[in-house]
Amino acid sequence: DQQVKQNSPSLSVQEGRISILNCDYTNSMFDYFLWYKKYPAEGPTFLISISSIKDKNEDGRFTVFLNKSAKHLSLHIVPSQPGDSAVYFCAASDNTNAGKSTFGDGTTLTVKP
């Protein structure tokens, strides 16, 4: 039972346009969500997070939206840059298992110059 799903394995966008990466979850106990970015041969790096008490969090070009009723979150990158090309992982955790994050399978983003 995969509790965090990223249904699009890949996404390709043109430089300067918006990239939208989606993530769905099934566990209603999840109350904290994170996005990580991963380059080949490197470990994931934290990008942005959102608590379930919010529905939006913004950091520069990156915005995460949370729709709790739909159990859906999305990461918006605007404008997209070629350096954003990487694998993006959505992760979720709940307060009772604060040490354990459940990851999606990732979406490979390619930003074309």
Next chain:
Amino acid sequence: NAGVMQNPRHLVRRRGQEARLRCSPMKGHSHVYWYRQLPEEGLKFMVYLQKENIIDESGMPKERFSAEFPKEGPSILRIQQVVRGDSAAYFCASSVGRGLLEQFFGPGTRLTVL
């Protein structure tokens, strides 16, 4: 401030041998997590440790796998009698505390079992 360090970066073992993967958390971090990434898949949680304690090992296979985080020294993930299906990238992450959920990842150890 050095980040999370893992060694070796690449490890090749023959079936039946033991694999030892090491992780040194970031300075000041006392919480360590191990994840495994199989080809074409996401990161799967394996185990969460604090110094000298295993907090959550719900993602760890019941046999052949063990982990420790001693009072002194790095955290060790040990895989005994490796099989081809153990070939994967193993990532270690650390955090300051349980309540702070941002985890800092190491570069990973890529294990290949021949």
